[in-house]
Amino acid sequence: MNLTLRVLILNFTFLDVTLCLFRDSMKKIHIVGLIFIAFAIGAIITLASDYSQYETFSGAKGETKKDFEVVGFLSKSKEMYYDPQKDPNYFTFYMKDKDSVECKVILFNSMPQDFQRSEQIVVTGRMRGDDFEAQKILMKCPSKYKQDEVVLSKPQAKS
Amino acid sequence: MDIQFEGEHLLAGQIGHLAIYTAFTFSILAAAGFFISSFTKDTEGQRSWRHFARAAFFIHGAGVIAIIATLYIIIQNHWFEYYYAWEHSSLSLPLNYLLACFWEGQEGSFLLWMFWNLILGTAVIFIVRESQSRVLSVFSVVQVFLASMLLGLYFFEYKIGSNPFALLRDEMQNAPIFQRADYLSFIQDGNGLNPLLQNYWMVIHPPVLFLGVASTLIPFSFAMSGLMNRDFSSWTRSVLPWSLFSCAVLGTGIMMGGAWAYESLTFGGYWAWDPVENASLVPWLILIAGVHTNLVFNKTGRALRTTYIFYFLSFILVLYSTFLTRSGILGDTSVHAFTDLGMSGQLLIYMASLSIPAMVMLVIFWKKIPSVRQDENIWSREFWVFIGSLVFLISAIQITFTTSIPVWNKIFGTNWAPPVDNVSHYNIFQIPVAVAILLLSASALYLKFKNSDLKTFRDRMVVNAILALLVTIISAYFGEITAPENIALLFAAIFGVIANLSYITIVLRGKFILSGAAVAHFGFALMLLGILISSARKDTISYNNMKINYGKEFTAEQQKTNLLLYKNAPVQLREYTVTYIGDSAAPPNYYYKVIYEIFDSSTGKLKDKFTLLPNAQINPKMGLIASPDTRHYWSRDLYTHVTSVPDKSKTEIKAEPKFSDHTMKIGDTVFTTNSYAILEDLHRITESEKVKIEANDLAVQADLMVKTLDGVIYEVKPVYYIRDYRGYFYDDMLTELGLTFRVTQIIPDSHAIVLSIAEQKPEKDFIVLTAIVFPFINFVWLGALITVAGFLISMVRLWQKKKVVKKKAELVSQS
Numbered sequence: 018m019n020l021t022l023r024v025l026i027l028n029f030t031f032l033d034v035t036l037c038l039f040r041d042s043m044k045k046i047h048i049v050g051l052i053f054i055a056f057a058i059g060a061i062i063t064l065a066s067d068y069s070q071y072e073t074f075s076g077a078k079g080e081t082k083k084d085f086e087v088v089g090f091l092s093k094s095k096e097m098y099y100d101p102q103k104d105p106n107y108f109t110f111y112m113k114d115k116d117s118v119e120c121k122v123i124l125f126n127s128m129p130q131d132f133q134r135s136e137q138i139v140v141t142g143r144m145r146g147d148d149f150e151a152q153k154i155l156m157k158c159p160s161k162y163k164q165d166e167v168v169l170s171k172p173q174a175k176s
Numbered sequence: 177m178d179i180q181f182e183g184e185h186l187l188a189g190q191i192g193h194l195a196i197y198t199a200f201t202f203s204i205l206a207a208a209g210f211f212i213s214s215f216t217k218d219t220e221g222q223r224s225w226r227h228f229a230r231a232a233f234f235i236h237g238a239g240v241i242a243i244i245a246t247l248y249i250i251i252q253n254h255w256f257e258y259y260y261a262w263e264h265s266s267l268s269l270p271l272n273y274l275l276a277c278f279w280e281g282q283e284g285s286f287l288l289w290m291f292w293n294l295i296l297g298t299a300v301i302f303i304v305r306e307s308q309s310r311v312l313s314v315f316s317v318v319q320v321f322l323a324s325m326l327l328g329l330y331f332f333e334y335k336i337g338s339n340p341f342a343l344l345r346d347e348m349q350n351a352p353i354f355q356r357a358d359y360l361s362f363i364q365d366g367n368g369l370n371p372l373l374q375n376y377w378m379v380i381h382p383p384v385l386f387l388g389v390a391s392t393l394i395p396f397s398f399a400m401s402g403l404m405n406r407d408f409s410s411w412t413r414s415v416l417p418w419s420l421f422s423c424a425v426l427g428t429g430i431m432m433g434g435a436w437a438y439e440s441l442t443f444g445g446y447w448a449w450d451p452v453e454n455a456s457l458v459p460w461l462i463l464i465a466g467v468h469t470n471l472v473f474n475k476t477g478r479a480l481r482t483t484y485i486f487y488f489l490s491f492i493l494v495l496y497s498t499f500l501t502r503s504g505i506l507g508d509t510s511v512h513a514f515t516d517l518g519m520s521g522q523l524l525i526y527m528a529s530l531s532i533p534a535m536v537m538l539v540i541f542w543k544k545i546p547s548v549r550q551d552e553n554i555w556s557r558e559f560w561v562f563i564g565s566l567v568f569l570i571s572a573i574q575i576t577f578t579t580s581i582p583v584w585n586k587i588f589g590t591n592w593a594p595p596v597d598n599v600s601h602y603n604i605f606q607i608p609v610a611v612a613i614l615l616l617s618a619s620a621l622y623l624k625f626k627n628s629d630l631k632t633f634r635d636r637m638v639v640n641a642i643l644a645l646l647v648t649i650i651s652a653y654f655g656e657i658t659a660p661e662n663i664a665l666l667f668a669a670i671f672g673v674i675a676n677l678s679y680i681t682i683v684l685r686g687k688f689i690l691s692g693a694a695v696a697h698f699g700f701a702l703m704l705l706g707i708l709i710s711s712a713r714k715d716t717i718s719y720n721n722m723k724i725n726y727g728k729e730f731t732a733e734q735q736k737t738n739l740l741l742y743k744n745a746p747v748q749l750r751e752y753t754v755t756y757i758g759d760s761a762a763p764p765n766y767y768y769k770v771i772y773e774i775f776d777s778s779t780g781k782l783k784d785k786f787t788l789l790p791n792a793q794i795n796p797k798m799g800l801i802a803s804p805d806t807r808h809y810w811s812r813d814l815y816t817h818v819t820s821v822p823d824k825s826k827t828e829i830k831a832e833p834k835f836s837d838h839t840m841k842i843g844d845t846v847f848t849t850n851s852y853a854i855l856e857d858l859h860r861i862t863e864s865e866k867v868k869i870e871a872n873d874l875a876v877q878a879d880l881m882v883k884t885l886d887g888v889i890y891e892v893k894p895v896y897y898i899r900d901y902r903g904y905f906y907d908d909m910l911t912e913l914g915l916t917f918r919v920t921q922i923i924p925d926s927h928a929i930v931l932s933i934a935e936q937k938p939e940k941d942f943i944v945l946t947a948i949v950f951p952f953i954n955f956v957w958l959g960a961l962i963t964v965a966g967f968l969i970s971m972v973r974l975w976q977k978k979k980v981v982k983k984k985a986e987l988v989s990q991s
Contacts, residue, residue, distance in 0.1 A: 044551045049563060057570045060605055061577055067595035068581065086593040101820045105738040105944040127738045127819035127944055130442070130800050141596050153596075 074120040077144050086141050087149065089114040091132070099128040112138055112149075122149045129154055181345070183360040184257045185250075192246040192341035196326050199239030199290075203319040206232035210313035214404055226309050230301060233316060236323075237294045243326070244278075244287055247340050251277055256363050259347045260284075260340045266368030276378040277369050279386075282502055282519075283340035286325045288382060292390035293319055300394070307411055310401030311394075314530075318393055321526040325519065335518060371793045371801045377436035385433065385456065388426025389494055392459055394418040395466060396491035396534070399484050403537040408545045409480060412473055417974045419467045419487075424967035426460045431960040440803045442817045444948055445711070446956065449602045451506045454579045455497030461572045462490040465565035472558040475625045478548050479562055481538075486565065488534045493576070495527040505582045555630050557623040564616040571609040575602065607661045610704055614668035617697040618675035622683070640678060644671035655713060655951075662712050669708060672701025689973050696966025703959025710953040717749045718816075718947040738819050741770070743912060743941040744888065751777075752814075756943050759821075765803075767791045768818055768943050772807070790817045790945070812951040820944035833916055833934030841928045848935055851884040851913060853892070858929060867895055867906040874898040878919050878929055882910060892917045896929070912941055 072085040095111035108124045110132075122140055135156035142151035209229025216222045247260065251274055256262040264277040264284075278284045297315045304311060328339025344363070345354040353359050369378075398415040402408050433453065434446035447453060466486030469479040500506055503520035552559050578601065581592050595601035618640070622633050648667040651657070657666055676698035680691050718739035741747055741756040748754070753773040760767050767789040774784040786807055793801040804817035838846045840855045857879040862869060869875045875897035882890040895906040896919035907918045914936040921930035 045554070046552065046559070046562065050566065053563075053566045053570060057573055060570075061574055064574065064578070064601060064605060067597075067601045068578075069593045069596055070591050071593045084596045086596060099820070101738075101740055101822075101944045102940070102942065105740045105820065127946075130802065139593075 073114045189341040195242035200323040202236035207316035213309040262366040266366040288386045290322045307401040311397040314397035381432045385429030388429040391422035395487040399487040417971045420971040459490045459493040465568035492531040499523045560620045611668040614672040618672040640675040669705035692970030699962025706955025710950040715949040816947040835932035835934045853882045
């Protein structure tokens with residue numbers, strides 16, 4: 018909110034100054050245009066506060082009110098748990114962030130498609146205790162579109 | 177070391193290479209020819225250069241067609257010695273998806289783009305007279321760049337383009353297999369088309385979208401032609417039908433992408449503000465703004481400069497989105513993954529070479545472009561249309577700004593992440609934008625160009641607004657739409673629907689051919705109404721029946737999206753009684769049969785019953801790839817897809833079951849823990865679906881009826897057969913009950929068998945399902961179609977008008 022206010026004040030100053038300087042040579046349409054530009058800049062700067070930084074697990078620790086985005090890799094050696102017969106909305110796995118810190122991630126949803134093959138994961142959520150509770154998950158699987166792996170098979174005898 | 181490789185079809189590749197070089201070289205010649213023709217003073221020189229350039233353009237076109245044909249032949253014949261065929265197709269792929277493999281790769285999509293440019297360019301040659309050479313010079317330059325994307329040549333260590341005719345053994349030189357002359361006989365199959373893309377939408381969506389994308393070049397080149405010969409305004413009349421065509425096709429392409437996502441992918445909606453979706457939306461928004469300012473100029477002589485800006489910007493944004501989606505820069509932020517072919521530098525040069533000259537020329541000639549000094553009337557159509565265009569621009573700026581986060585990170589070395597809540601980040605900005613656009617598009621038509629009668633305008637608007645307000649109050653109350661921004665949008669959309677309908681009926685008196693704008697505005701309002709209702713009132717009905725509490729911080733939505741359905745165990749979802757009754761396999765797809773029944777609440781009578789078949793591919797490479805199945809009602813959709821299914825390959829590996837033997841005759845009964853089985857028949861069989869029976873075998877099948885204590889009846893048919901004096905058995909299993917039945921022995925003397933039954937913990941079959949109700953989603957599709965129809969009506973109208981003008985001119989010149 019604070020930021021919005023500051024942006025608004027900045028905008029009106031900008032508008033004021035331009036209007037004072039060019040009052041005589043301005044047309045209605047120019048004023049409208051300026052208001053639009055001011056509005057757009059203001060809105061974009063305000064909305065830019067939505068942007069977050071990619072965090073690490075240690076960075077997300079301690080702050081439980083805000084959501085973070087953590088980039089990392091699936092720890093393939095550790096166990097993934099999903100038992101739909103017990104609970105179809107509970108999936109856990111271990112993930113290593115960019116600092117190689119490993120953390121258990123809990124996702125209150127089903128296991129995403131093609132999860133094991135993911136090469137990079139972005140999870141959105143927050144820490145609770147030692148676990149990271151994710152609301153959203155995004156995976157990068159280059160293999161989907163590119164897989165340079167020639168599958169070889171023996172030539173079949175021609176009959 | 178020279179190896180003579182066996183079995184390769186190298187001729188096709190050689191033809192392909194030749195075609196690429198032809199297409200590339202002749203696009204340069206065409207560009208040069210059209211340029212010289214444009215800047216030659218004498219008409220004779222203009223004509224001869226134009227003829228030369230046209231010939232070059234057509235030879236270039238023949239080259240493009242030859243590339244496409246050769247590549248298609250390679251894919252169709254499964255010549256896996258070619259990297260492209262190996263990478264994108266496989267033997268098992270049905271014929272209709274071969275086209276989809278064609279444009280799955282980047283090279284193929286550049287080819288598609290070139291193909292449409294070729295068609296559009298040819299259309300320009302035959303239709304446009306005055307500015308033909310200048311327009312086509314821009315077209316040819318674009319073709320030069322696109323053709324260069326296919327060259328695959330090395331130029332001082334730097335690779336230019338990626339050649340679709342590259343050989344597999346050249347692309348992967350390090351693999352030892354390629355040292356063998358007979359390597360091809362080891363490569364039995366290609367990589368295949370991504371199962372997510374094996375879908376009829378993949379066959380029709382890319383061509384339409386690329387036609388839309390390619391057609392944005394027309395307004396761009398017309399605007400360029402205006403600057404090139406300093407006749408700044410005469411092009412604006414001939415371009416308008418083309419621009420409308422482009423709006424219609426690009427809009428269709430974008431909506432088709434949404435329909436594809438909704439119908440066969442599982443993001444649970446048609447629009448997710450994904451960077452790749454945004455990249456196609458933004459040029460469309462700008463193009464629409466351009467069409468509107470173009471119209472304003474044609475009617476009033478205002479807003480020409482803005483028209484230049486919009487037309488330039490829309491194609492530049494097409495180039496920018498090509499860069500975004502093809503350079504791999506979006507990797508972290510988009511669900512659409514794209515390969516980086518190492519061409520980002522080349523893509524940047526392509527973008528710069530077209531946008532910088534356009535912008536520079538615009539700056540140079542800015543003062544000379546005619547504009548009206550006088551202030552416009554506030555109560556004129558042009559004033560509000562102009563403002564509407566600015567609103568479109570602002571909308572586009574915000575979408576582009578956030579979509580470009582990865583670009584900002586690259587340029588400024590920052591580490592920004594896209595907004596945590598992507599959808600609300602866009603919605604908070606775009607809902608007010610949509611409200612503004614809707615209000616403007618509803619009222620601007622009631623104003624006249626230059627000056628309007630304020631009283632009539634006010635009277636009509638008041639009636640429309642009161643009507644809309646009433647409908648809004650009623651529908652917000654009954655539709656339980658409570659958020660203030662949603663109510664504002666609801667009002668604006670209903671106002672748009674009503675005002676445009678009454679404009680068509682009352683003001684135009686139903687004159688269809690004049691109604692293009694009003695029809696498009698009406699469709700747009702209807703579409704936004706559908707978007708609002710279907711997303712605000714989207715209802716996930718597959719609530720979690722496990723009653724597990726995750727804590728207060730999590731909203732109900734997050735907990736309750738996936739539902740476990742055991743086979744044959746009905747579950748109540750709102751008014752639906754939902755039963756999963758089993759799967760059927762049609763490899764690679766598995767269809768999960770789910771029955772929905774609606775019973776009348778008071779009488780208990782069955783009111784409606786239908787079956788949905790959400791399916792999934794159990795793909796060895798990728799795991800579960802689910803596809804939804806949807807029940808369409810006129811007023812809502814019931815959308816379902818599976819999110820998890822038991823891994824049947826795992827359940828097969830189990831400890832050897834313990835059998836207990838029972839000697840049985842026909843009619844005998846045997847009890848298990850939860851069921852009993854009756855031996856109904858014993859008979860010799862000569863063929864069976866389950867086991868292959870040979871001519872000399874003696875095979876006996878036991879027909880058993882198994883009834884559980886709940887009264888569910890199953891049939892099992894174990895088989896015993898003697899082959900070469902040895903006895904074999906083929907078990908029949910009831911996995912739901914955990915029972916295995918086996919005929920261990922036949923006792924011919926007493927017409928009896930020894931039936932062995934093993935009991936295990938029942939392996940319950942189940943699916944995990946998500947079910948969502950989207951109310952009034954049909955308004956989205958219908959609205960989009962009507963909007964496109966509106967563009968087309970306007971286009972036809974302009975075309976007719978132009979013909980009339982031409983005829984008049986001919987008559988004048990004759991007399």
